Amino acid sequence: MVFDITRHRMTKQRQLILDVLRNTDNHPTADRIYEQVRQVMPRISLGTIYRNLRVLKEGGEIQELNYGSSYSRFDGNPSGHYHFVCRVCGAVSDIELPVMKEINTLAAQVISGKVESHRLEIYGLCAGCGKGIV
Amino acid sequence: MVFDITRHRMTKQRQLILDVLRNTDNHPTADRIYEQVRQVMPRISLGTIYRNLRVLKEGGEIQELNYGSSYSRFDGNPSGHYHFVCRVCGAVSDIELPVMKEINTLAAQVISGKVESHRLEIYGLCAGCGKGIV
DNA sequence: GTACGTGCAAATATTTTGCAGCAGT
DNA sequence: ACTGCTGCAAAATATTTGCACGTAC
Numbered sequence: 001m002v003f004d005i006t007r008h009r010m011t012k013q014r015q016l017i018l019d020v021l022r023n024t025d026n027h028p029t030a031d032r033i034y035e036q037v038r039q040v041m042p043r044i045s046l047g048t049i050y051r052n053l054r055v056l057k058e059g060g061e062i063q064e065l066n067y068g069s070s071y072s073r074f075d076g077n078p079s080g081h082y083h084f085v086c087r088v089c090g091a092v093s094d095i096e097l098p099v100m101k102e103i104n105t106l107a108a109q110v111i112s113g114k115v116e117s118h119r120l121e122i123y124g125l126c127a128g129c130g131k132g133i134v
Numbered sequence: 135m136v137f138d139i140t141r142h143r144m145t146k147q148r149q150l151i152l153d154v155l156r157n158t159d160n161h162p163t164a165d166r167i168y169e170q171v172r173q174v175m176p177r178i179s180l181g182t183i184y185r186n187l188r189v190l191k192e193g194g195e196i197q198e199l200n201y202g203s204s205y206s207r208f209d210g211n212p213s214g215h216y217h218f219v220c221r222v223c224g225a226v227s228d229i230e231l232p233v234m235k236e237i238n239t240l241a242a243q244v245i246s247g248k249v250e251s252h253r254l255e256i257y258g259l260c261a262g263c264g265k266g267i268v
Numbered sequence: 269g270t271a272c273g274t275g276c277a278a279a280t281a282t283t284t285t286g287c288a289g290c291a292g293t
Numbered sequence: 294a295c296t297g298c299t300g301c302a303a304a305a306t307a308t309t310t311g312c313a314c315g316t317a318c
């Protein structure tokens with residue numbers, strides 16, 4: 001699906017937010033997206049950022065992530081993939097590991113419900129933070 | 135570790151919160167814990183709930199979970215285990231699946247940092263919600 | 269007796285929403 | 294032109310914190 005144009009309009013704001021998310025790999029927060037977008041469109045409001053993030057998420061264009069923080073991060077890559085989270089600096093990066101469908105199969109054997117998907121995050125120290133610590 | 139009594143005091147409030155968490159398996163939110171505890175100790179404050187949840191978490195007595203919602207849930211079982219989240223009713227339940235250490239090994243091969251742990255959640259429909267839906 | 273802990277209330281932080289005018293199709 | 298979208302500001306939600314008093318050790 002490209003975009004549900006029968007219900008949604010591709011406004012300049014929405015396109016810009018999507019562009020920002022697709023051209024970064026650091027999984028920014030709403031506030032960080034706001035800063036980025038404001039450099040091009042200074043009068044955009046944070047409410048518009050949040051409204052568009054929701055629409056884009058519901059349309060399957062982007063993903064929302066939240067890893068123990070009080071805020072969400074967003075990922076312009078909507079396809080299933082895993083993430084690595086540094087416990088020191090909080091950076092989130094993509095993991096080049098294929099999605100393991102067998103996890104769903106395993107889980108289905110012990111769950112009295114319908115298994116649909118799973119989410120996996122790896123925690124540790126990123127290369128940069130690992131160096132500084134003894 | 136039982137509890138770091140050299141730094142922390144086991145107050146009635148803290149003990150009660152811990153008891154509530156240990157005697158339930160539905161991974162309650164802070165607010166729900168507050169309601170429970172208030173039935174026994176009506177003058178306790180929500181601030182105290184949050185402060186104690188943090189102390190208990192830092193002491194390794196409990197776990198904090200957050201799955202895409204804007205609020206956290208808490209788990210009185212501090213040992214590593216996986217969770218199943220129903221996408222309809224939002225219920226969170228424990229999964230009887232052993233922790234797969236090989237996931238860390240696999241991840242370590244493709245990550246340029248130090249892998250320490252991982253978190254896995256299964257999503258789907260719980261038994262109750264699966265029935266109602268065609 | 270000494271800190272840590274508590275209740276209360278105010279403050280933060282993040283996200284959502286009402287509204288009147290704007291703009292994509 | 295129709296209806297969704299925007300900016301603005303206020304509200305809602307979840308969590309944290311300052312303070313004076315209380316209590317576990």
